[in-house]
Amino acid sequence: MPSSTYRVQLRPEFGFPAAGGIVDYLRELGAGALYASPVLDATPGSTHGYDVTDPTKARPELGGEQARKALSARLKEAGLGFVVDIVPNHMSVEVPKANRWWWDVLRHGRDSAYANFFDIDWSRGRVLLPVLGEDAAVAELSVEDGPEGAELGYYEHRFPIAPGTEGGSPQEVHARQHYELVGWRRGNRELNYRRFFDITNLAAVSVERPEVFAETHGEVLRWVSDGDVTGLRVDHPDGLADPGGYLRRLRAGAPGAWLVVEKILHPGEAVPQSWPVDGTTGYDALREITGVFADPAAEPVFTRLAAEQGVRTGFAEVEQRARRLVTDEILVAEVHRIAALCSGVDSGAARAAVAEVMIAFPAYRSYLPEGAAHWDEAVARARERRPELAPAFDALDSQVRGAPDGELATRIQQTSGMVVAKGTEDTTFYRFTRFAALNEVGGSPDRFGLGVAGFHTLATGRAAAQPATMTTLTTHDTKRSEDTRARLVALSEVAEEFAAAVRRWTARRGIDEPALNLLAWQTLVGAWPISPARLRDYLDKAAKESKLRTTWTDHDEEFERAVAAWPDEVLGDAELAADVEAFVARVRGAGWSNSLGQKLVQLAGPGVPDVYQGTELWDHSLVDPDNRRAVDYSVRREILARVRAGEQPGIDESGAAKLLVVHRALTLRRDRPELFTGYRPLHAEGAAADHLLAFERGERLTVAVTRLPLGLERSGGWRDTVLPLRDGGWTDVLTGRAVGDAPRAAALFDRYPVALLVREDS
Incomplete structure (x- = not known):
């Protein structure tokens, strides 16, 4: 590894x-x-x-x-x-000619050498391709010359013509093909090849x-x-x-x-x-590391704020509604295909039972015969919600258990993951916006933070069971970057102040959709400073993903125009922008502290840490494609050269302090891997002990970081807090300073809110 x-x-x-x-x-x-x-x-x-x-x-x-x-x-x-x-x-079929296997399937149908490469339901006849503006647009087809013969054309799209089917009008040629071009809206209900989630351009591979x-x-x-x-x-x-x-x-x-x-x-x-x-x-590690830096005492404040703003606060209800939207309106074709495999049950009841079980899954999916407990829980929940479907649930459960490797069991398990991901991550997380820092891939927004004891238990388990697993804080799929999240977590320490600010800001320039409005103010604070264009693109995606007022396919144009105008209106309102900026200044330092703390915990903790491109400096990115912007490596090279030359940068807007932490931790992992074994919780003593998270790797490496820094400041600082260590000579790798075996927290963290300590033999 x-x-x-x-x-x-x-x-x-x-x-x-x-x-x-x-x-x-x-x-x-x-x-x-x-x-x-x-x-x-x-x-x-x-x-x-x-x-x-x-x-x-x-x-x-x-x-x-x-x-x-x-x-x-x-x-x-x-x-x-x-x-x-x-x-x-899956593979892309967006440009059929770019995928030679798909092109061959369209050209030769079931006789293609690649007919079984894709998960196609051939029993339903021609392959349905929902690419037209509407069904009637078949009248707009043309026959075009291609490098290997004639092709069917629809504007810029090209499709193959089967040998021997030429001649006549384009519509007559189309009627003879192994595929049928139809209006794009028919895809969700009638598609006869498995896709990646609801993306018809990505065909599943067998x-x-x-x-x-x-x-x-x-x-x-x-x-x-x-x-x-x-x-x-x-x-x-x-x-x-x-x-x-x-x-x-x-x-x-x-x-x-x-x-x-x-x-x-x-x-x-x-x-x-x-x-x-x-x-x-590593999304499990992300959830745990973020959670331990959040203050659970803030939960009722954020719940009240969300409720008074009109945002739904019952996570289970919001999630259930979102998943049902997916089964009933988005993955309809998949539900029908699965239900058709359930014998001895009325088709309508079978469809309802299949949908209800997938909605009820407590995890992404089961892997029968492994994961039977998840299957049991899903069926039990479904029975409780829809008792009138008991016979259908009985039949479905019996057939899945009786043939766990059969097509019915396989397809319902494959598809449950799609329902959970699409319903929870891509819908619920944009509707349940009470505290956006927790709305992350693999996250549990209904669990407001994680206590220190719980964190240590999970980290100990990771060190013992999966020491070679990846850990992460930012990926190409995260809803926001680690530094944006770290600043948002700091809001849990000033919950009442933030609630008052949101009320004030909303009264002045709110968005006319409560969930998006609350998410927008959190995003503005978390990613500040941000350009109107970046914020506009984010809010457009968030509004469509929530599917509350507009969607990717059914647009509320007036609402979308209002959302698009919002960033310029807010940032162009000098008084409001100054108010937001002042509030950001209130939490910026705590955000930096959280960023350094969570990064060191990840880099030095159990597992193989990943650093997402560019995040060795502060990076306040949002969801893709914002998090895929180009990285300026010339700036990073220059700062790294200074750090390697011995500079100990201050904690400021440059992010150099974070690069120092990343460089020293990664270099130590690479050069001295023997230090990074096992996991042992450490506990500070003194008035502010709860603000110090520490653990030991092996017997020669200790990690110590600050948590809840604003609460620490309000309570009077570290005061008499100490961190007892094993006897020996300890050195902070970040500063090069020697520390004793019972360092006072005030001295340990006087330069940085984190410390990476190595014990050397005398």
């Missing part, structure tokens, strides 16, 4: 050569491996790479095979690993078939075998028919690679023990 990873977002303007250009910087920073977004060929112009079109070659737009090999060689020379993100669940696995993974596994790739990050395993079987096959093909999965764990949930993986991508 790597000592740490550094995540980079590859894209056409930052490809393999550009990544090679920062290898020396990453080595000097202390990173153990470069962790890259998907590198296989993708939809032309893709800025993220998750829309793979050809898994058999390195993406030409990133530089192609030669540039990939050059990057691998440079990383090897620098002593860094290379971790690659892979996407086994990777459970050995021949499909071999074709889709052969190239990446060759890189692993050649030693060019040292680790794999698996995207969305919950969408697979048999995640355990897939991961066992992947492990057999990459026996020496570090292997982590994007498995989002609910509190109390563990990775299935049969999976041969090193761990998850």
Whole structure:
């Protein structure tokens, strides 16, 4: 396993050569491996790479095979690993011709050599392609010349024509094809191929078939075998028919690679023990680390604020409604396909029962026969909510349990993860906006923070059970960056002040939708200073994701115009902007303290820490695509050079203090891995002991950080608080100062609110 990873977002303007250009910087920073977004060929112009079109070659737009090999060689020379993100669940079909397998399926139908590569319900006849503006637009089709013969055209879109079906009008040609072009609105209800969530441009791949696995993974596994790739990050395993079987096959093909999965764990949930993986991508650690810096005493204040503003405060109710929206309006085709597999039940009752069970899942999915407790709980909850459907639940439960490897059990488990993710993360988190710092992937917004004892229990378990799991604070999928979250967490210490400010600001320039209004003010404070354009783009996405007043497909144009105008109105209101800025100044220092604290806890704690691109300095990004903006490495190189030369920067707007913490922690992990073993909670003594979070790794490394800094300040500071340590000579790696074996907190934290202590033999 790597000592740490550094995540980079590859894209056409930052490809393999550009990544090679920062290898020396990453080595000097202390990173153990470069962790890259998907590198296989993708939809032309893709800025993220998750829309793979050809898994058999390195993406030409990133530089192609030669540039990939050059990057691998440079990383090897620098002593860094290379971790690659892979996407086994789906491929992009947005541009059919860019995906030769999909093009062949459309051209030859069930006779295509790739007909079974995609999860298509061939029993329903032609492949439904919801790409037209409306069904009547079939009249606008044309026949165009293509490089391999005639093609059907619809504006810029091109589709193949099956051999022997030429002749006549475009509409007559279309009627003879193995696919049917229809209005885009029919996709949610009638689609007959499995997709990624509700994205019809991403067609699911049947990777459970050995021949499909071999074709889709052969190239990446060759890189692993050649030693060019040292680790794999698996995207969305919950969408697979048999995640355990897939991961066992992947492990057999990459026996020496570090292997982590994007498995989002609910509190109390563990990775299935049969999976041969090193761990998850770290959202569980993110939830715990964020939680321990929040003040649970603020919960009633934020609940009252949300309620008086008109925001729903019952999380379970909001979540249930959002998930039902997904089953009833978005994933309708998937629900119908599953219900059709449930025999002996009226179709309407079967559909209702299938939907209700998926709505009720306590985790993303079960993996029968593993995870039976989650299945049991989902069925029990569904029975309680809809007792009139008892016969349908009985039949569904019996058939799923009787054939846990059958198609019914497989599909309902695959789809439950889609319902949970789409309903909770992509809808509820934009509706239940009571305290946005907790609305994070893998988060539990109804649990207001995490106590120190609970944090230690979970960290101890991670050290014992999954010491090689990834930990993270920011990813390309997080709803906001770690520093934005850290400042928002500080609001829990000034809850009454913030509530008063929101009332004042809303009265002056509120948004006419309560959940978005409360989220907007939190976002403005958390990401300040922010340009009107960035804030406008964020609020547009948030409004559509919430699906309360407008959506991505059914627009309330007047409301969207009002939301789009809001950032300029607020930031252009000098008095209001000054008020917001003054409030930000009130919590900025606490935000910086939280940022440094949570970062050091992550970097030095159990697991393999990942640093998301650019976050070695302050980064107040929001959800994608805002968090995928270009990173200025020239600034970071200059600050790192000063830090390596011995500078101990102050805590200010430059973020240099954070880079110091990242550099010293990563370098120590890389150079002295023997220090980072085990986990032992430490407890401070004195008047402010609750504000000091500390733990020991092995017997020679201690991490100590400040929590709830505003409350600490109000209570009179550290006063007599001390941190008892093992006997010996301890040195703070961040400052180079020697400390005793019972340092006073006031002295320990007089320069930085965090300390990384190493004990050396005398």
